[in-house]
Amino acid sequence: MIVGLGISGIATAIALHKAGWTPVIIEKAPARRGGGYFIGMFGSGRAAAGRLGILKNLHNRKPIPSVSYEVDRAGRRRPGIGFADIPEGPWMVLRGDVERAAFDALPEDVEVHYATVPDAIEQDADGVTVTLRNTADESTRLERFDLVVGADGLRSTVRTLAFGPPGKYLHRLNCMIAAFALAEDLPGLARGEGAILAEPGRSFWVFPFADRPSTVLFSYYTDDVDAEFTKPVAERIREVYGPEPLGEMMEAAVQVLESGDEYLFDSVEQARLDRWHRGRVVLVGDAAWCVTLYAGMGATSGIAGADLLGAMLQRYPGDLERALTAWEQKLRPYVDAYQKSGVSNRLFFTPATRAEQIRRTLMMRLRRVINSSARLSRLVARSKQMRLRNEDLAAA
Numbered sequence: 001m002i003v004g005l006g007i008s009g010i011a012t013a014i015a016l017h018k019a020g021w022t023p024v025i026i027e028k029a030p031a032r033r034g035g036g037y038f039i040g041m042f043g044s045g046r047a048a049a050g051r052l053g054i055l056k057n058l059h060n061r062k063p064i065p066s067v068s069y070e071v072d073r074a075g076r077r078r079p080g081i082g083f084a085d086i087p088e089g090p091w092m093v094l095r096g097d098v099e100r101a102a103f104d105a106l107p108e109d110v111e112v113h114y115a116t117v118p119d120a121i122e123q124d125a126d127g128v129t130v131t132l133r134n135t136a137d138e139s140t141r142l143e144r145f146d147l148v149v150g151a152d153g154l155r156s157t158v159r160t161l162a163f164g165p166p167g168k169y170l171h172r173l174n175c176m177i178a179a180f181a182l183a184e185d186l187p188g189l190a191r192g193e194g195a196i197l198a199e200p201g202r203s204f205w206v207f208p209f210a211d212r213p214s215t216v217l218f219s220y221y222t223d224d225v226d227a228e229f230t231k232p233v234a235e236r237i238r239e240v241y242g243p244e245p246l247g248e249m250m251e252a253a254v255q256v257l258e259s260g261d262e263y264l265f266d267s268v269e270q271a272r273l274d275r276w277h278r279g280r281v282v283l284v285g286d287a288a289w290c291v292t293l294y295a296g297m298g299a300t301s302g303i304a305g306a307d308l309l310g311a312m313l314q315r316y317p318g319d320l321e322r323a324l325t326a327w328e329q330k331l332r333p334y335v336d337a338y339q340k341s342g343v344s345n346r347l348f349f350t351p352a353t354r355a356e357q358i359r360r361t362l363m364m365r366l367r368r369v370i371n372s373s374a375r376l377s378r379l380v381a382r383s384k385q386m387r388l389r390n391e392d393l394a395a396a
């Protein structure tokens with residue numbers, strides 16, 4: 001049983017099906033979700049997605065040529081560096097693109113049960129008994145499985161039921177994000193043009209695509225994560241990004257937030273666990289290792305981790321413990337590196353202080369110099385950090 005119909009859950013279902021298993025997916029929501037926000041899909045994810053039949057349903061929305069500006073509230077702009085400028089960088093897609101591509105690759109005989117959640121998980125030597133609840137009519141039933149996969153995201157119920165309460169594993173980075181997709185390009189930006197406004201403690205990003213309007217991201221620091229959820233999100237954004245006038249671009253984005261209800265507003269937290277499996281229960285994706293958006297590797301590692309899990313189950317048939325242990329050993333160094341970058345890259349996304357803002361500006365200038373030289377770009381593309389992002393995990 002796989003809990004969660006997100007990127008990691010669907011990819012795991014495909015990988016397990018390929019390995020000869022009969023996966024069943026349960027999803028808390030009453031139907032599939034769409035839309036989402038910008039996602040950079042790095043080489044590790046693309047290699048795995050190719051093997052799982054997902055990549056053929058995806059296309060790169062990267063604008064060519066790519067144009068990104070560092071902007072201020074007065075509308076001044078100078079050339080900046082965006083995701084599209086990273087040498088050997090990622091495909092630029094939406095989370096909804098990846099979920100749809102994965103769902104379209106899901107074999108037809110994989111059952112999906114919506115409006116269904118696990119209420120209890122009990123395991124013994126031969127299997128796992130799960131109490132399933134249908135949230136539409138509140139009925140419950142017991143079912144027996146060989147393996148339970150928790151792919152139910154950062155606030156995983158499977159993790160709580162099988163590993164313990166969230167306080168043990170979730171580490172707040174004291175940042176909040178609001179992310180959403182636009183139906184029209186923002187004023188002052190042509191199709192394919194991105195923008196970044198980075199101020200001490202708060203930032204605003206416009207992620208451009210070649211063939212659809214942008215997605216936007218507000219990212220800011222907070223001293224009190226719990227208090228953040230007590231007000232409507234647009235009101236909170238106006239407070240945090242005020243009292244100065246927002247400027248034309250941010251004002252237009254906040255108005256979209258005020259008029260719609262499709263957005264993600266959440267605190268940024270990492271899941272840190274010493275191990276990702278306990279007996280016949282295993283966690284995958286954000287449930288296991290949420291690296292945060294600042295690492296830019298959550299979707300990539302969710303797909304690559306799922307693909308590798310299938311490969312290990314196939315390599316050690318009949319020996320679940322060995323397969324899961326080998327899977328963790330192989331995956332751990334990559335995830336550790338992504339988690340570290342999730343913390344260090346915060347500076348690039350949202351400088352905390354004036355000193356960090358200055359450091360960020362200098363770093364961006366250096367990156368522009370590097371990008372203007374083919375030789376230096378090649379060196380960056382071959383760096384250890386980029387290798388970890390682009391390596392084919394199952395083949396490495």
Ligand SMILES: Cc1cc2nc3c(=O)[nH]c(=O)nc-3n(C[C@H](O)[C@H](O)[C@H](O)COP(=O)(O)OP(=O)(O)OC[C@H]3O[C@@H](n4cnc5c(N)ncnc54)[C@H](O)[C@@H]3O)c2cc1C
Binds near residue numbers: 005
């Ligand atoms: C703004 C932003 C930008 C990002 N940028 C990038 C990027 O550039 N590159 C990248 O690789 N990643 C990026 N990420 C991270 C990436 O989006 C996530 O890591 C990835 O989508 C996680 O997928 P998942 O399937 O593990 O979890 P989720 O997407 O959280 O899916 C979990 C699923 O489980 C379901 N569920 C939850 N609880 C239950 C339950 N009790 N019972 C049944 N079902 C349940 C949920 O409804 C959901 O469908 C970004 C994230 C954000 C927020």
